Amino acid sequence: MTAVQAPYARIAAELRGRIERGELLPGDRVPSTRAITQRWGVAMATASKVLALLGQEGLVRAVPGVGTVVAARPAAGGPGRRPAAEDDTAQRTRIIRAAVALADAEGLAALTMRRLGAELGVSAMSLYRHVSNKEQLVVLMADAAFGEEALPERPPAGWRERLELSAALQWRLYRTHPWLAGAMNLSRPLLIPNGIRHIDWALAALDGLGLDADTRMHAAVTLFGYVRGHAVDLEPETDATRTSGVTGQEWMHAQETRLAALVDSGAFPAFAAARTGSALSPESLLHHGLTTLLDGLATRITTPPH
Structure with missing residues (x-):
């Protein structure tokens, strides 16, 4: 015969589950005794026992002038509790x-701590228990994004193929996350581990080719910056498409009459001659520049690869 759980224990178990699943983050208010009586239809004494039990487990604490909130460091060892460090990691993730x-x-400009809190169903202040500010959050976001595209454990044999693969993976990341390129800055780099991994990969690919350390470092960072530079236009283009409903290709098509008039004016003969048969796209520009960059680097290699 199954034992009937006391009302206060049942309600506490429901709130405990919400805390463990991260639906209520440290600093978030939990239902007050009055709210518990109204929602679950129990007496005030029962509601008090709910909060008292959660407090004994170290899950909540009373804050004068605020109410009862989820504890910043839930105590380990309570019923069904995970270690606090594991909880913090899961909540930050x-x-x-x-x-x-x-x-x-919606773009990086739409990201505010208040908006993010609303998306998660928690207060903005509770987010600051896991990230110091928006700047730190963006760093963590960029690192997480670069971590989505793992470089293979067994790289291609040739140095050029390795650099081409790294560039392709970076471009794909920027395509997936249009805000990412704008968040990066080579003058004040974010120093994210998953981003540095691409630099390390390029340096390893160029090792043993007769290039000095300074040349290898410049080549690796230049490659990274080259792809990022092409990707910087992705977020503005995404925003323009979202707000106007007109894609970049549609916009260019609408400019054909004006462009034809400029070409036919005779003021730009070289442009008019080269335009015939030329089809430009973000990908074609990326690949043309990458080929040129790697061709130039190849001329500086003095030791043929084995």
Whole structure:
């Protein structure tokens, strides 16, 4: 015969589950005794026992002038509790994923701590227990994004193929996350581990080719910056398409009459001659420049690869 759980224990278990799943983050208010009586239809004494039990487990704490909130460091060892460090990691991961999804959908400008809190159903202040500010959040988002495209453990044999693969993976990331290129800055680099991994990959690819360390470093960072530079236009283009409903290709098509008039004016003969048969796209420009960059680097290699 199954034992009937006391009302206060049942309600506490429901709130405990919400805390463990990260639906209520540290600093978030939990239902007050009055709210518990109204929602679950129990007496005030029962509602008090709910909060008292959660407090004994170290899950909540009373804050004068605020109410009862989720504890910043839930005590380990309570019924069904995970270690606090594991909880904190899971909650931060949840915050980062939600921030990336928001930036992907609406751009980095739309990402604010208040908006993110609303998306997660928590207060903005509770987010600061896991990230110091928006700047730190963006760093964590960028690192998480670069971590989505893992470089293979077994790289291609040739140095050029390795650099081409790294560039392709970076471009794909920027396409997936249009805000990412704008968040990067070579003058004040974010120093994210998953981004540095691409630099390290390029340096390893260029090792043993007769290039000095300074040349290898410049080549690796130049490659990274080259791809990022082409990707910087992706977020403005995504924003323009979203707000206007007109794609870049449609916009260019609408400019054909004006462009034809400029060409036919005779003021730009070289442009008119080269335009015939030329089809430009973000990808064609990326690949043309990458080929030229790697061709130039090849001329500086003095030791043939084995």
